[in-house]
Amino acid sequence: MSLDTDALVDRRRMRRKLTFWRVLAVLVAVVGIVAVTAALRGRGELGLGGVGPAQIARIGIKGVIRNDQERVEALEKLSKASAAKAVIVHIDSPGGTTAGSEQLHTALRRLAQKKPTVIVVDGMAASGGYIAAMAGDHIVAQGNSIVGSIGVLFQYPNVADLLKTLGVRMEEVKSSPLKAAPNGFEPTSPEARAAIAALVADSYDWFRTMVKERRGLDGELLAKVTDGRVFTGRQGVELKLVDAIGTEETAVAWLAKEKGIDPKLPIKDWKLDPKLGDLSFLHLGTAALAEAVGLGPLARSLLGTGTIQSFERLSLDGLLALWHPAAAD
Template sequence: MTAQDIDHIINHISLRKSRRRWRWIAIILFVIGLIALIANLAGTGLPEREHVARIRIDGLITGDQASIDLLQRVTKDDKAKAVILRIDSPGGTTAGSEALYDEIRAMSAKKPVVAVMDTVAASGGYIAAIAADHIVARGNTITGSIGVIFTFPEVSRLLNTVGVTVEELKSGDLKAEPSPYKPVSEKARAYSMTLVEDGFRWFKGLVVDRRKLDAAKVDALADGRVFTGRQAKAEGLIDELGGEEAALTWLKTEKKLPEAIEVLDRRPPKPVSEELFGVSIGSRALDWLGFPHIAQMAERAKLDGLLVLWHPAL
């Protein structure tokens, strides 16, 4: 037997061991994934006892389907006798906030809903809150920011610096305006402002209707400023200072819920990767590669169009 034959046998044995190892790894990952999937599906089942459903509205509001589906599922659940919305959000898109508002109002037609503001419930977060039947906030909660903003980049000077020209062929002056490739025209600016003003009238109308405030007073409050919970209470923008205990007390006193009723978290189902690792694989991979902010930038990129958002740059 030659040395070449021995090398061939060794390589063959190593290859078989490698295949066997990877086969076992694949089987283990498949079993783990199957267990996580079963657990995930089981977690979406309805609780069998009467309860107050706790639903969290966190981060940017985009009207994502998972959140809408959760609200609809809890609305239809006869075991959920009331709902506590825990809001910690600076807002998001105007359309997404509208979708969330509509779903909360539909829920309120079937069962009592209380909003509990945490650190921030501003702009679109405040829209979600006023859809509820009762609003509770901490004294130092940041809320308000009644207003609409339309932001867009303008990079024409940067393109000129690097020698890039963008040509456009379009059917009308206002098609794809404002454009990031050239300074905004007065015509485009004026028309974009009509969109902002229309969304602003809608937002103020919600506050007037839901908070039973005089339109002139809402006009005075709706300059985009934020309020602490204490200031918001004084202005009539919220109902009560406190936390979840205050919300439960209101439900038991005003809506006659049983004293012993428990509060259960209701969440949208997570992707299997998050069930396994507590974080999405994509986000973890970006962290490993040294780009932790790309996932945040991708989330921010969803915010196209009109925004009801406090600090859009964030």
């Protein structure tokens, strides 16, 4: 074997060794960052699998409510966590889609059937947010929180007059007059409006029945609270939409008095297990390290082509259980 051949073999052997140590360095760095992440995010969080010292779990429902299967699975996981002796759900939501609110209510009801569950309304639990709140055993709200907005909405833009002004006309061929109606490109026909009204009425009846059954309301009081208006937390207590004015401490006191939960138990946050792809700083740190050791292509293949992605455009289609002053004007 010639000297050049020996040198080539040695270089390849050294390159393989170098690649091995580079990969090992990246893996060690990833494990280290994940460990730090767990330490930072895990402060006050329920242990993996819900196994650990007895505690009260805290979860949060914030913003617009849409269908979220991951959240359903997380709530199911929480219902089986032996460490969680009770659950406090903080809600600050104007609602969202009716279907998403129903899904969340159902998941929270399953949770409440296995563990004492108290709802704390932080800023608002309006419309779909209130649908979620009714899943709990007890509702606590701050005096100036907003609750209610019990009703269903179906909105769609109609640009028929604008198209007429521009001299644009939409042509279509459809199987029946009510297919894809209303479409926003032509005046809504009485038949289409009646079909949508029936849809809204059916969902509203479902919402109203839930209020009647979950809050024990009937007659004039039920009619008053289900006319679509919103109420403060104080008004909510008077109208039986809310059980008490207070905060998380009030919820803990109720759990102790009514459910025998030790009020000295630590309160731990329960969150979805963070995924590697959800940790932007982990993306950045790992990618930077990989680039530094010459493994940029490997990092991009493992972590994705980019570390910063644009948010999906929020789209709420169909029936809405949503409250917002601008939408009400």
